[in-house]
Amino acid sequence: MKKLIFILASLCVGLVIGYLVAGAASDQGTASLTESKEDEPLYWVAPMDANFKRDKPGLSPMGMELVPVYADNLAEKEMPGTVRIRSEVVHNLGVKTQAVLFSPLQEQIKAVGYIGFNQDKMMDVHSRISGWVKFVAVGSPGEYVEEGTLLYRVYSPELVNAQEEFIAALKSNNRFLLQASQSKLQSLGVAQRFINELKQAKKIYQDVPVYTPQSGYVGELNLRKGMFINPSIKLMNIGSLDQVWVIAEVFERQAHLINQGDLVEMSLDYLPAKAWSGQVDYIYPVLDKNTRTLQVRIRFDNPDLLLKPDMFASVTILSRPTEPVLSVPSSSVIVTGTQERVVVSLGEGRYKSVEVKAGGRFVDRTVIFEGLYPDDRVVTSAQFLLDSESSLSSDFSRMTPSSMEPIESVWVMAEIQNIDPQKRTLTLAHKAIREWEQPAMTMEVPLAEELDMSPFREGDSIQVLLKGGNMGNLKLIDFVVPRPKAPNSPVGGAL
Incomplete structure (x- = not known):
């Protein structure tokens, strides 16, 4: 009896152990299966x-x-x-990206120019008497004439009478009468060389010569043999081509970008390999009401006489650099009917459409006022494909990730209110610094040891690079003069 009870107990223990082992194996298989399923794509x-x-x-x-x-x-x-x-x-x-830049921008303004005479050296030729032209030495407009050469001959009863008075004064030996008659001839436009000839010949000439008043090229020619002339008729004009004027026409929307002294590059269709350099000499104060353009005058030296009046010219005006601003390639900006946006690369293959507030366009870059940060990267190729997907669910807002590291240095516009050479500090009234969440304020800032203090002047407005958002470690490490006197002059300190 005891033996039967022992056998039954052994069987029960074996069943329990087998069940537990089977259950453990089953759990392990289930876990392995679950883990395998989690690794598979949904x-x-x-x-x-x-x-x-x-x-x-x-x-x-x-x-x-x-x-x-x-x-x-x-x-x-x-x-x-x-x-x-x-x-x-x-x-x-083919997705390509470029970094958002914070730097000065310079516009290249394309315009059409018209070459003309230098009006400062242009002379209109009028007769001081009435008479008839007997001979003209100039055949057509464009001829070059030397100062003092014969221009034309004229018959005038007024000149004949003046010669008679002069010869009578010569014969009378009256010094006062001679001086008065000679002054009369000079006031009528008679050259001194002809007066000297009258003194020698002591006879009256019917045709009186008129000589060229200055050297240059004949522009307009309204003089013909046999015509009657008087002081109200402009006979011709004579101008020099050693230096020419180019009048360029700039669109009304670009007028605010032009400043006197801006650098200019000019080229001509008939000499495409040659370029001329000059500066904006004068900006006309009145806008052309028909073409809605502003005229700008540029001077160019013309020693080889390659620049000829009435030629068309292609003019490129380089505007003065702006203050440092955020900008992106213009190709990256997507313009819709209601907003402007760009596709921002978030890293690790992630992209998002973001609404931006865009400003002016400078050559191939567009100013961005809101929506981007200096360290962002924007998509410049295939951005329309990415935007078509992102815009379906995007809120178009640019959120600053919580993991973004604080910006150690930042550019800001400031005005110098005080300079302390002993402490090597500047008292700056700077604008708000968005990157540091710091409002506009006035504070004393120490200079980096490598910076020279001599360029600073009280009252100047400059762009400064501040390092260290913590006031205890704040320091001015670089600066840029945003508007130099000339576009080609060096700007800034250590830049």
Whole structure:
């Protein structure tokens, strides 16, 4: 009896142990299966269309490979509108990015110019008497005439009478009468060489010569043999081409960018390989009401006489550099009917459409007032594809990540109120510093040891680079003069 009880007890113990071992193995298998399932993708989605989902790999309607989506991806907290793309897809799409720059910008203003005579050296030729032209030495406009050479001959009863008075005075030996008659001839435009000839010949000439008053090229010519002339008729004008004027026409919207002294580059269609350099000499105060353009005058030396009046010229005016501003490539800005935005690269294949407040355009860059930070990178190629996906769910706001490291140095506009050479400090009234969440204020700032204090003047407005948001470690380490006197002069201190 005892033996039977022992056998039954042994069987029960074995069953219990077997059950426990089987249960443990079952739990281990279940855990392994669960872990395996967690490593598998939940589904596959099109890179450019989040609504196109499949339960296995394949191609999207655009012919791109579907991207796997894991449970970890869904658990991550992304900003609204964030698009995540694998590195090989980024390469296939040709996505390119550029950094947001904080620097001065300079505009290149393209304009059409018209070459003309230097009006400072232009002379209109009028007759001082009435008479008839007997001979003209100039055949056509454009001829070069030397000062003192014969220009034309004229018959005038007034000149004949003046000659008679002069010869009578010569014969009378009356010094006062001779002086008065000679002054009369001079006032009528008779050259001194002809008066000397009258003294020698003592006879009256019917045709009186008129000589060229200055050297130059004949512009207009209104003089013909046999015509009747009087002081109200402009016979011709004579101008020099050693230096010419170029009148450029600038659009009304660009008028505020032009300053006297701005550098200018000019080229001509008939000499495309040659360029001329000059400066804005004068800005006309009145806008042309028909063309809505502002005229700008530029002087160019013309020793080889390659610049000829009435030629067209292509003019490029380099405006003065602006203060340092945030800017992006103009190609990265997406303009819609209601907003302007860019696609920002968030790193690790993540992109997001962000609304920005854009300013003026300088050559190939656009000023950005709001929406971006100096260290951001924006997409310059394939941004429309990324924007079409991101804009479906994006809030278009640029949030500062909590993990972003504090900015150690920052540029800001400031006015120098006081200079202390002994302490090597400047009292600056600076604008608000957004990066440090610091309002506009006036404070004393020490200078870095390598900076020279001599360029600083009280009352000057300069762009300064401050280092250390902590007031105890604050220091001025660099500066830039935002508006130099001439565009080609050096700006700033250590830059």
